[in-house]
Amino acid sequence: MCMKHDKLLELFCKTDQMCLCMLCTVLDHKSHDVAPVKEQYERNLAKLGKTRAIIQQMIKTRQFKIQEFKDSVSISREIADREIAIRNHVFTKLKEAIERHQAKLIESTEEKHRMTEKQAEGFIKEMEQEISELKKRSSELEQFLLLEDHLDFLQNFSSLDAAPPTKNWTKVKVCPPSYEGTVGTAVDQLVEMVKKQVKKFLKESEMKTVQQYAVDVTLDPDTANPRLILSEDGKQVSDGTVWKDLRHNPKRFSHGVCVLGKQFVSSGRFYFEVQVKGKPDWGLGVAAESVNRKGPITASPNNGYWTIHSRKGNFCHLFTESLVRLSQKSKPEKVGVFVDYDEGLVSFYDVDAAALIDAHIGCSFTGKLHPVFLPCANQGGKNSAPLIICPVNPT
Known part of the structure; x- marks a missing residue:
């Protein structure tokens, strides 16, 4: 009830932020912005509901961020423990x-x-x-x-x-x-x-x-060129010399004799190892998911490929700008491929010799990167050995 006019408070003055009766409106709040109490109540109720939803979302965002920080600390602890173990091993050996x-x-x-x-x-x-x-x-x-x-x-x-x-x-x-x-x-x-x-x-x-960043990589048969033969477990690939009649698949390489891995990296680090023993010719590395899969390919960074290639047992580089080239005397039997997505790095290792072969540096990655395997032509049996994805056993 209005204390002044002894009338029901049916209206709300937005200007003065107070409830009014009809006489208050006519006498004292004639030029003010006035609305029915119920209408204003519903408006304010809806507004408070939105504010509450925003606050709840802010709480969730911060809770998520807190968990993210905690996860980062846990990951940091794991990495630190691994690094300490590795360094302790080095100093113990020394x-x-x-x-x-x-x-x-x-x-x-x-x-x-x-x-x-x-x-x-x-x-x-x-x-x-x-x-x-x-x-x-x-x-x-x-x-x-x-x-x-x-x-x-x-x-x-x-x-x-x-x-x-x-x-x-x-x-x-x-x-x-x-x-x-x-x-x-x-x-x-x-x-x-x-x-x-x-x-x-x-x-x-x-x-x-x-x-320590090893990933269990398997071959993606949907991407394999029709000439390639893949093992049932998805761990081996070789050139079958004959083009198979396969149904059309937009993922499949039509001309490039290569196949992608199912797994991918879009942030952080990624590592896998491949046996190249008995193969004079081969190619390995990573490729952008967006690469053109129809028609001839050129495995260069400009085209979305960061790879290393062996020709007759000697390393060669196809348009490999920003590549660190190192002398490699031994012929590796097992090659490790390491990607640091955030740092723009792809490096290749002779696993048995624990030696860096080559590295692409300063790369600009966008989207997902998949392992790419190029077993190269069979050459009448001279290069018939498959590329074999190996389980990673720390040296």
Whole structure:
């Protein structure tokens, strides 16, 4: 009820934000924006409902963000633990190598001492034998000197007059082995050994780091060129030489003799390994999901392919701009492919040698990237071996 006019409060003044009766409107709020209470109530109720929905959405967004932060911390913890384990492994191996080198140095020093000791023992034994002979002769002479028979004395004199044959020990010496420069040489050798071991362990560490992002890749038969033969488990592909009559599929490569993997990467990191043993010609890498699959292909970054190729056992590069080229003496039997999507990096490793072969750097990726496999032509059996996707076993 209106306290002033004793009337029902049926209206709401938006200007003054207060409830009014009919007389208030006519007398005091004539030029104000006035609406029925029920109408304004429904409007404000709807507005509050929207505000509440917005607030609830804000709460959900923040709860989701909190969980995202927690997940990031958990992932960071997992990565940190893996990195610590890898680095501990490297330093443990290095420590073991240093201890082995130290043990060899000690053994070498001990061996020199043993040789000196053995030489001295030989001389001592020889002189003790001579002393024994000399004592025997001395005893004989002592008895002979007591003889009173002059004739017997003279007859045996010549045989007893001379001392027993002995070695001249005047210039014989046992010299302690020289260790001059041994420590310096040992340290120099140790430094060289440590350099080699560190280089080796860093390679192994890098391999372990990328291998932790391994993905179980399988081939996508819907994308396979009609010439290709895929194994039932989706892990092997080779050139079948004959074009099969397959139904049309927009995903299938019509001319490019290649096949994509089902799995993909659109952020973060991705790694897989492929056996190339027995194949002089092959190609591997990743391709954008958006690549043109109809007509001839050119496997270059400009066309959405980041790959490495072997021709007659030698690496070649097809329009591979922004590629780091490294000397590769060995012929890899297993190749690892690593993608860091966010960093724009695709690198290739000789798995057994734990060595980087090549790397595409500074790449600009958009959309999904799929593993791509190019087994190349059969060549009358010379290149018949399949490309085989391998399970990743950390080196």
